[in-house]
Amino acid sequence: MKLRHPISGAIYTKRTDGNVDVEEDDKVGVFMTDGRYLSGDVHFADPHMLNWLEGEGALPNRRTGNMSAAAASGAERPVGVAPAKLGKSTRTEGRRGHMDLGLDGKKVLVTASTRGIGLAIAQTYADEGCDVAICARGEGGIESATKDLEGRGAKVFARAVDVADGEAFKQFVTDAAAGLGGLDIYVSNASGGSGPGEKAWQASFDVDVMGAVRGVEAALPSLAESDAGSVIFISSTAALEYLGVPQAYNAMKAALIAHAGDLSQALAPQGVRVNVISPGPIFFEGGNWEMIKQAMPQIYEGALAQCAIGRMGTPEEVARATVFLSSPAASLITGTNLVCDGGFTKRMP
Numbered sequence: 488m489k490l491r492h493p494i495s496g497a498i499y500t501k502r503t504d505g506n507v508d509v510e511e512d513d514k515v516g517v518f519m520t521d522g523r524y525l526s527g528d529v530h531f532a533d534p535h536m537l538n539w540l541e542g543e544g545a546l547p548n549r550r551t552g553n554m555s556a557a558a559a560s561g562a563e564r565p566v567g568v569a570p571a572k573l574g575k576s577t578r579t580e581g582r583r584g585h586m587d588l589g590l591d592g593k594k595v596l597v598t599a600s601t602r603g604i605g606l607a608i609a610q611t612y613a614d615e616g617c618d619v620a621i622c623a624r625g626e627g628g629i630e631s632a633t634k635d636l637e638g639r640g641a642k643v644f645a646r647a648v649d650v651a652d653g654e655a656f657k658q659f660v661t662d663a664a665a666g667l668g669g670l671d672i673y674v675s676n677a678s679g680g681s682g683p684g685e686k687a688w689q690a691s692f693d694v695d696v697m698g699a700v701r702g703v704e705a706a707l708p709s710l711a712e713s714d715a716g717s718v719i720f721i722s723s724t725a726a727l728e729y730l731g732v733p734q735a736y737n738a739m740k741a742a743l744i745a746h747a748g749d750l751s752q753a754l755a756p757q758g759v760r761v762n763v764i765s766p767g768p769i770f771f772e773g774g775n776w777e778m779i780k781q782a783m784p785q786i787y788e789g790a791l792a793q794c795a796i797g798r799m800g801t802p803e804e805v806a807r808a809t810v811f812l813s814s815p816a817a818s819l820i821t822g823t824n825l826v827c828d829g830g831f832t833k834r835m836p
Contacts, residue, residue, distance in 0.1 A: 589815035591616035601628030607802035620663035660705035670709035681736035716759035751822030767828025795830025
């Protein structure tokens with residue numbers, strides 16, 4: 488069994504002889520579970536971590552109290568390895584207790600949805616049997632994203648539109664609802680990013696905050712007619728903890744959480760749920776963290792070290808959380824901020 492220390496990042500591994508290896512900064516020390524040092528280059532171990540490992544080295548099954556089969560056989564997923572991608576499986580057909588998200592035939596709009604997290608969200612909805620409206624500022628990715636989603640069986644409404652252009656954006660939302668034959672779910676994913684000076688603050692406000700405000704306003708007539716109306720704002724863990732520099736991005740993402748909470752109360756009588764997804768560091772080709780890794784490796788390594796699971800997240804993982812939270816399967820949940828960060832943040836919610 489392995490545990491990662493939440494502060495130092497050291498890896499504590501229970502050995503077959505009952506002792507514990509503590510690996511930190513490429514050095515290893517061996518300790519007894521009562522804290523006594525035995526050997527190696529690491530001379531200090533956290534007694535709380537050792538106490539966790541003092542048992543038999545396997546976590547009990549929460550339902551039965553028994554050791555899981557994987558733990559009993561010694562099989563573990565290595566630290567830092569992403570879980571297998573999920574997809575539809577014929578093995579679930581007819582299975583008792585299989586959770587149906589209830590999304591087949593639903594109509595969904597996702598902003599900024601031709602790459603990264605936005606595209607992954609749109610793809611996951613399409614895989615669940617939804618029709619999808621997508622948009623982006625430039626024409627570049629619209630065609631390829633549309634072909635991808637249509638290849639998954641979705642009806643697609645797509646348009647190049649700048650979310651910061653209030654009238655054009657609201658018209659897109661209205662036209663998308665008409666083109667799809669209704670709208671059940673609205674996902675506000677567009678972000679103006681960040682940067683120095685007042686222009687960056689204004690751009691972030693116009694896209695992140697006012698894009699969400701205007702989008703919900705334009706989508707609400709259709710959402711209120713749906714039997715599963717749902718709104719998701721994509722925020723960030725930057726809204727929750729200090730990210731290293733005061734900037735517009737952090738403040739605007741925090742504003743989204745506050746506004747979603749208000750909306751969740753105001754729109755509940757119309758049958759519309761409102762929730763937030765806050766991703767932590769998400770790595771994908773061409774994304775911010777890939778650029779940071781290349782240009783500022785120390786910042787990248789520092790952020791990676793803060794991820795308790797030993798790796799950054801993927802767009803697909805954020806997409807699955809988003810799709811579930813917006814689906815009828817999560818019908819009791821509204822006004823919630825779901826953090827998807829692999830243990831990056833350390834606050835108690």
